[in-house]
Amino acid sequence: MKLREVAELLEAQFLNLEDEGDREIESACAADLLSDILAIKGGPALTVTSNVAPQVVRVAEVMGIPAILYVRGKRPAEEKVVDWATGNGIVLLSTPIPTFEACGRLYLKGIRCSEGKYL
Amino acid sequence: MSSELGVVLYFAVLNSGGLDNVGAVSTEVKRRLQEINVEDGVIRRVSIICFEAEMNLASYADRGGHLKVEVKPDRVEIFVEDDGPGIEDVEQAMTPGYSTAPLWIRELGFGAGLGLPNMEEKSDIFHIESEVGKGTRIHSVVFRRRDAA
Numbered sequence A: 001m002k003l004r005e006v007a008e009l010l011e012a013q014f015l016n017l018e019d020e021g022d023r024e025i026e027s028a029c030a031a032d033l034l035s036d037i038l039a040i041k042g043g044p045a046l047t048v049t050s051n052v053a054p055q056v057v058r059v060a061e062v063m064g065i066p067a068i069l070y071v072r073g074k075r076p077a078e079e080k081v082v083d084w085a086t087g088n089g090i091v092l093l094s095t096p097i098p099t100f101e102a103c104g105r106l107y108l109k110g111i112r113c114s115e116g117k118y119l
Numbered sequence B: 001m002s003s004e005l006g007v008v009l010y011f012a013v014l015n016s017g018g019l020d021n022v023g024a025v026s027t028e029v030k031r032r033l034q035e036i037n038v039e040d041g042v043i044r045r046v047s048i049i050c051f052e053a054e055m056n057l058a059s060y061a062d063r064g065g066h067l068k069v070e071v072k073p074d075r076v077e078i079f080v081e082d083d084g085p086g087i088e089d090v091e092q093a094m095t096p097g098y099s100t101a102p103l104w105i106r107e108l109g110f111g112a113g114l115g116l117p118n119m120e121e122k123s124d125i126f127h128i129e130s131e132v133g134k135g136t137r138i139h140s141v142v143f144r145r146r147d148a149a
Ligand SMILES: Nc1ncnc2c1ncn2[C@@H]1O[C@H](COP(=O)(O)OP(=O)(O)OP(=O)(O)O)[C@@H](O)[C@H]1O
Pocket: A035, B052, B055, B056, B057, B059, B060, B061, B082, B084, B085, B086, B087, B093, B094, B098, B099, B100, B101, B109, B110, B111, B112, B113, B114, B115, B116, B117, B136
């Protein structure tokens, strides 16, 4: 699924790198604690979070996370955090929708958990 | 740069009294490993290990510490050292969920007590030793396999 389609599906706004809308996302994960984001297994994936601390963007760079989706209309307070993400090629999206609904919509479109299959 | 002989990177991790700089060393490690064409999965694991290490130095070691990354043909070795307060019960510190992180660290979303277990999980070989009043040393090895995720 392209980030552009993710944005459309979730009524989300690109906070940066709008021209990266063609970037493909196959899997996703959701976490608010930085400790949890750092412990996520599997490859790079769209990360759904309500944590707007600048450290989330740092962690994303370290982990090679291609895009962050902030829920509930949140966004980093400082513009320099957005600039830093831009400089490192990390796409930031912000949706007014809460985590559960956002993940549910993505799941229905075929996006699966980046950590593998659970049953 | 000859990868036969290996490349050694040294970093001082300062404790600035906050977490604003946390990640600076790990992202530099990542960049340098990309330059010498270390496999992506290996870089990812090494960067995460370095980030957790950096985070702990900034959180617990009052004077910061040192990080050394050695890139060899078959492996990447990470050495972390500090002369901070040390850990009384290392086994307890390695237990997922155990944390003495102060409130200001928890408010940022750290301090879940998952750092050391995550470092161990991402490593192929992991050793930690610590002495109260002396400091803490960690040695981590990540083997260079093409399939490493
Ligand atoms: N370098 C160190 N010096 C002294 N104590 C340490 C050091 N590293 C870790 N500790 C102790 O071990 C505990 C567990 O560390 P760990 O990294 O696993 O979790 P955390 O830092 O508390 O939380 P998280 O890493 O999930 O944000 C810490 O809370 C701290 O008490």
